[in-house]
């Protein structure tokens with residue numbers, strides 16, 4: 581490998597919340613399990629592999645999850661337990677490098693090009709990290725090893741759970757060409773659908789499109805897609821991201837046209853946001869409701885308090901902001917909620933640097 585090539589790991593715990601629950605309660609082992617709210621109102625925060633076989637996924641409304649898998653066991657989240665495990669894995673990472681960029685409680689990028697043991701092979705580091713995590717927490721992690729973040733993340737997902745996969749520079753081209761578009765990080769369900777309509781199903785298809793064409797279709801993201809189709813991703817592993825805001829949003833396949841649907845969906849997004857906030861150990865003073873219409877026009881409405889918002893305040897303000905959204909009947913394709921003016925109790929802990937996508 582040339583000296584310019586980086587060694588990047590992406591370590592991702594397997595069904596993290598659900599695995600912690602199964603570890604701590606033997607009765608839950610081997611069973612379909614959802615961590616999250618109640619059947620009626622809540623959202624699935626995490627699903628065990630047994631539950632995933634039935635199509636249960638995180639961020640799915642619990643009522644739908646229950647329909648897919650009637651024997652599903654719902655467990656309330658225990659964030660203290662997850663944070664504890666998260667701290668333990670973070671300590672393992674830091675034995676090797678300080679260039680650790682957490683994406684959430686249970687996954688992080690590590691730049692091990694230079695590392696504290698002067699180990700030559702990133703694969704050896706990944707093997708050790710997986711073993712140490714297992715020893716310390718009793719949980720399994722999947723490791724992806726490559727020369728940039730995009731490929732490392734794809735590699736960690738490749739043979740989950742307990743996965744281990746390397747994408748070398750000589751492999752990457754073939755690997756990306758075969759990759760279904762849904763597997764590209766940053767391509768959500770709705771974008772994937774749009775790509776399908778443009779005849780893009782795999783990396784090969786994506787690579788055939790010009791940068792100009794992709795930008796025209798997907799805006800700023802077009803350039804990103806153009807580059808990753810070629811295995812190019814120069815984003816650095818950044819350990820110093822400080823969260824200023826935290827949000828949750830959803831894009832809908834079919835536009836929402838009634839206020840009742842808006843309320844229902846805002847309630848779901850609020851629940852997800854509230855969980856993320858408690859997960860982060862922080863809180864914000866402002867709440868913004870973002871709405872994108874079917875024609876991609878976007879409007880936002882915000883409210884700022886002098887104190888940090890409580891969960892209850894977030895719920896009521898979100899619905900209050902909805903009152904200021906005109907022309908719902910025109911059709912709404914995206915709803916987002918974001919807290920900003922974010923403050924955290926302890927700037928040291930890695931748990932705060934959360935970023936979620938779904």
Ligand SMILES: [Mg+2]
Nearest residue numbers: 592593594686
């Ligand atoms: Mg995970």
